[in-house]
Amino acid sequence: MGLSSRKAIHIPFPQAVPCSYILNMDDCLGNNPIACGKCAEVCEKKAINYDDRDEVITRDVGAVIVAIGLDVYDPTEMDEYGYSRFNNVITSMEFERLICAGGPTAGHFVRPSDSERPKRIGFIQCVGSRNPKIGRPYCSNICCMNTIKDTLLHEDHYPDVENVVFYQDIRAFGKSFEDMFQRSKQAGTRYIRGLPGDIEEDPETGNLTATVENTTSGKIERHELDMLVLSVGVIPPMDLLKISGMLTLSKTADGFFMESHPKLKPVDAPTRGVYFAGFCESPKDIKESVCQAGAAASKSSALLNAKQIQIEAITSRIDEQACAKCGLCAGICPYGAISWKKGEAAVVIEAACAGCGSCGATCRFGAITMRHFTDNQLMAQVQGVLAEKPEDKVFVFACNWCSYAGGDMAGISRIQYPASNRVVRTMCSARVSEEMVLEAFRCGAPVVLVSGCHYADCHYINANRQTVARVQRLWNTLEKAGVRPERLQLEWISAAEGQKFAKVMSQMEELRKTVTMDEMAHAREALKPKPKKTAKKEAAAAGAAT
Amino acid sequence: MIAQQTTEEIRVGVFVCDCGLNIAGAVDCGAVTEYAETLPDVVCAVRNKYTCADPGQNEIKDAIKQHHLNRVVVASCTPRQHEPTFRQCVREAGLNPYLMEMANLREHCSWVHPGDWEGATAKAKDLVVSAVARARLLQPQEELTVPVTERVLVIGGGVAGIEAAIEVADAGHKVVLVEKEASIGGIMAQLDKTYPTMDCSI
Amino acid sequence: MAATRETFRCMMCGHEYEETVDKGEDKERSCPKCRSNSIRHLKKKKAAT
Numbered sequence: 001m002g003l004s005s006r007k008a009i010h011i012p013f014p015q016a017v018p019c020s021y022i023l024n025m026d027d028c029l030g031n032n033p034i035a036c037g038k039c040a041e042v043c044e045k046k047a048i049n050y051d052d053r054d055e056v057i058t059r060d061v062g063a064v065i066v067a068i069g070l071d072v073y074d075p076t077e078m079d080e081y082g083y084s085r086f087n088n089v090i091t092s093m094e095f096e097r098l099i100c101a102g103g104p105t106a107g108h109f110v111r112p113s114d115s116e117r118p119k120r121i122g123f124i125q126c127v128g129s130r131n132p133k134i135g136r137p138y139c140s141n142i143c144c145m146n147t148i149k150d151t152l153l154h155e156d157h158y159p160d161v162e163n164v165v166f167y168q169d170i171r172a173f174g175k176s177f178e179d180m181f182q183r184s185k186q187a188g189t190r191y192i193r194g195l196p197g198d199i200e201e202d203p204e205t206g207n208l209t210a211t212v213e214n215t216t217s218g219k220i221e222r223h224e225l226d227m228l229v230l231s232v233g234v235i236p237p238m239d240l241l242k243i244s245g246m247l248t249l250s251k252t253a254d255g256f257f258m259e260s261h262p263k264l265k266p267v268d269a270p271t272r273g274v275y276f277a278g279f280c281e282s283p284k285d286i287k288e289s290v291c292q293a294g295a296a297a298s299k300s301s302a303l304l305n306a307k308q309i310q311i312e313a314i315t316s317r318i319d320e321q322a323c324a325k326c327g328l329c330a331g332i333c334p335y336g337a338i339s340w341k342k343g344e345a346a347v348v349i350e351a352a353c354a355g356c357g358s359c360g361a362t363c364r365f366g367a368i369t370m371r372h373f374t375d376n377q378l379m380a381q382v383q384g385v386l387a388e389k390p391e392d393k394v395f396v397f398a399c400n401w402c403s404y405a406g407g408d409m410a411g412i413s414r415i416q417y418p419a420s421n422r423v424v425r426t427m428c429s430a431r432v433s434e435e436m437v438l439e440a441f442r443c444g445a446p447v448v449l450v451s452g453c454h455y456a457d458c459h460y461i462n463a464n465r466q467t468v469a470r471v472q473r474l475w476n477t478l479e480k481a482g483v484r485p486e487r488l489q490l491e492w493i494s495a496a497e498g499q500k501f502a503k504v505m506s507q508m509e510e511l512r513k514t515v516t517m518d519e520m521a522h523a524r525e526a527l528k529p530k531p532k533k534t535a536k537k538e539a540a541a542a543g544a545a546t
Numbered sequence: 547m548i549a550q551q552t553t554e555e556i557r558v559g560v561f562v563c564d565c566g567l568n569i570a571g572a573v574d575c576g577a578v579t580e581y582a583e584t585l586p587d588v589v590c591a592v593r594n595k596y597t598c599a600d601p602g603q604n605e606i607k608d609a610i611k612q613h614h615l616n617r618v619v620v621a622s623c624t625p626r627q628h629e630p631t632f633r634q635c636v637r638e639a640g641l642n643p644y645l646m647e648m649a650n651l652r653e654h655c656s657w658v659h660p661g662d663w664e665g666a667t668a669k670a671k672d673l674v675v676s677a678v679a680r681a682r683l684l685q686p687q688e689e690l691t692v693p694v695t696e697r698v699l700v701i702g703g704g705v706a707g708i709e710a711a712i713e714v715a716d717a718g719h720k721v722v723l724v725e726k727e728a729s730i731g732g733i734m735a736q737l738d739k740t741y742p743t744m745d746c747s748i
Numbered sequence: 749m750a751a752t753r754e755t756f757r758c759m760m761c762g763h764e765y766e767e768t769v770d771k772g773e774d775k776e777r778s779c780p781k782c783r784s785n786s787i788r789h790l791k792k793k794k795a796a797t
Contacts, residue, residue: 012727012728012729013729013731013735013748015731015735015748016728016729016731016735017729017730017731018729019729022728059697059699059722060695060697061695061697061698061699061722062694062695062696062697062698063694063698063699064698064699064700064701065698065699065700065701065707065710065711065714066701066702067700067701067702067703067704067706067707067710068701068702068707069702069704069706069707069732069733070733072733093736096736096737096738097736097738099738100738101738103738145741145742146741148741149739149740149741149742149744152744153738153739153744174742175742176742177741177742179742180741180742239726243701273694277700277702277706277707277709277710278702278704278705278706278707279704279706279733280702285741286705286734286740289704289705289706289709290705290706290709292706293705293706293707293708293709293710293713294709294710294713296706296710297698297709297710297711297712297713297714297717298713298717300698300710300714300719301698301713301714301717301719303694304694304696304698304717304719305717306694307693307694307696308691308692308693308694309691309692309694310689310690310691311689311690311691311692312689313644313687313688313689313690314687315690350690350692351690351692371685371687372644372684372685372687374683376683377679377680377683377684378680380679380680380682380683381676381679381680383679384672384675384676384678384679385672385675385676385679387675393672400626404624404626405626407650407653407654408624408626408627408650408653408654410653410658411624411652411653411654411657411658412653412657414657414658414660415658416658416659416660416661417658417659418659418662418665419655419658419659419662419665419666419668419669420665420669421669422669422672422673422676423650423654424676425625454776455774455775455776456776462774465774471786472788472789475759475788485759485788486759486760486786488759488786489759489760489784489786490759490785490786490787491784491785491786492776492785502658507760507784511760
């Protein structure tokens with residue numbers, strides 16, 4: 001924290017595990033033994049090895065618990081609080097060091113500018129939290145209680161202090177939290193609703209003045225303080241993207257890891273065998289971290305105890321003979337479950353395949369079979385449904401997890417919509433190939449809807465981005481063929497959005513009514529499949545390109 | 547390896563569920579059953595009161611034996627609810643569970659079109675057409691069994707990682723705990739006291 | 749990060765609008781007018797036109 005200096009050889013902190021000295025090679029002169037090398041000389045056990053280097057250790061594992069924690073928000077960018085300009089503005093993490101008996105001041109709480117004990121301390125809440133302006137709209141969950149704890153700690157050490165807390169809302173929602181909040185108030189801490197807009201420093205005394213609109217009274221107040229503590233929020237850890245790439249995980253809008261289901265599977269990652277513990281999944285305190293860690297441990301133990309796992313037989317299979325060795329499927333698989341080397345046929349790692357079908361819809365050579373959701377099966381459904389009176393029907397592709405489930409939700413909620421829609425279910429919207437959509441138009445469908453999960457909800461990490469790309473291409477194809485591209489629609493409907501499902505079906509019905517019999521007849525003709533020759537040429541071109 | 551195409555004759559059985567009045571109240575289940583009988587490869591169509599209840603399931607099992615069915619279509623509710631039930635049902639009758647297909651006449655039809663008897667019935671027929679078309683092409687599938695390596699990797703040695711590692715080890719499994727810093731403890735170790743009990747962090 | 753102005757068209761209501769798009773951005777799109785997700789990314793028009 002920069003409050004005191006540290007030698008090149010040190011123990012990280014007295015209770016460190018392992019409790020051994022480490023040599024910081026950035027500070028050590030031993031890289032050049034002519035310059036130093038004293039420590040090696042005096043160490044009787046010969047424990048110092050300047051040439052020790054990082055090494056890669058490989059271990060097979062059956063489950064992974066991701067507990068990579070958090071990073072603390074750096075308030076430098078919020079210049080109005082003057083963290084980088086004023087000595088006596090510190091963060092809540094620095095407060096911990098200052099008040100800690102094992103810290104640089106041996107627990108004597110002094111302020112940085114003159115090492116005097118500050119009496120009037122202000123705490124500013126939500127620094128880096130609940131602030132959309134800096135891209136941190138979420139609540140960090142722990143800072144309110146941490147500040148309440150700090151005020152009590154401070155009052156406990158020095159009964160004569162005056163603590164002021166500037167806040168938007170105090171969120172004291174956990175067991176015995178409210179009691180702590182009341183104790184802090186009884187101990188004399190003042191709570192003022194409103195965040196300071198500006199901090200000024202008196203260059204002579206180092207004292208600070210916070211200007212704040214007290215939103216309870218509506219008045220502008222000025223508070224002179226000896227020291228200011230910024231109650232900093234927490235942010236997703238820097239390593240999150242790296243780990244996310246290794247384990248094919250996704251993140252939610254706030255940047256933390258996305259769980260399999262927010263209520264029913266809050267510990268499971270979308271990737272099988274991966275579980276979350278602690279902060280990296282969402283901001284939480286120690287108790288909740290311990291709870292989730294226990295759950296993650298229990299889940300991985302259950303997996304290990306089972307000794308083996310059954311994989312639903314919906315996975316992808318590649319016909320080596322038909323494979324054009326283009327590698328396209330390997331590139332788009334969200335799970336990295338397809339291995340491919342230049343000049344070789346692609347191979348599915350079945351245990352890693354989740355069965356989304358992105359690869360099946362991408363392969364132009366018919367080399368990929370999605371077991372249980374084959375091209376033939378889905379095409380037969382399209383043709384079957386549209387065999388009679390297609391002009392009356394709204395044709396819908398819906399993904400199993402979200403949009404089909406959204407339709408179920410509409411049903412459970414008895415939300416009514418026109419009976420013209422015909423839904424075909426696929427595991428993921430990315431399973432829907434361009435051919436399937438075109439086939440629906442060829443069979444006379446007036447309108448087609450492709451629907452899937454919202455971006456953040458995709459059950460196959462990000463497979464539905466393939467859906468977007470495919471629909472974009474289809475709009476171009478339709479337009480080129482003189483078919484009104486608006487006849488193809490795309491919607492994201494979550495499992496909870498029964499209302500939206502019904503609304504979209506009504507809109508689709510309205511759209512259907514605008515499509516004339518002539519338009520439908522034109523589409524049937526204009527979208528007829530290309531002669532085989534072109535397909536072969538394409539294959540040759542793709543082969544040559546790789 | 548691609549699933550082998552079976553050469554045997556396809557024999558589909560369709561089971562239309564009333565679900566009490568849940569489906570039968572808005573859809574002409576009798577008409578749907580009769581219509582199902584006319585579809586290609588359908589050798590029997592049966593209307594049940596509650597297909598998911600034991601008597602309904604027994605009707606499926608009996609029909610599989612009696613009519614030598616090798617494909618089953620259950621026209622009832624969402625597969626998201628009862629697919630496992632009916633897969634198990636046909637498995638018990640000796641059929642590969644992947645040879646069963648469902649048509650969602652309840653959540654996607656009767657419950658959302660209660661005032662449109664004709665529209666809902668026409669839609670229900672199409673849902674059965676779709677399911678039968680698919681069922682005819684279904685292939686038996688074997689689920690892959692993958693062994694699980696008995697070791698857990700815990701990434702991160704903060705309070706969550708430490709706790710998870712201890713719990714897994716207590717359960718008798720090997721654990722590898724990975725921490726990027728020189729000591730475990732993480733952010734919590736940087737705190738002095740912790741709420742709500744005001745005890746030391748370490 | 750490289751950002752460009754791009755044109756989008758809602759395929760449900762026909763609304764056309766421009767938006768700044770960061771390179772490599774991964775964002776769910778919906779029409780600012782009707783909330784539909786049928787958002788067509790129109791080809792960038794060259795400066796010459």
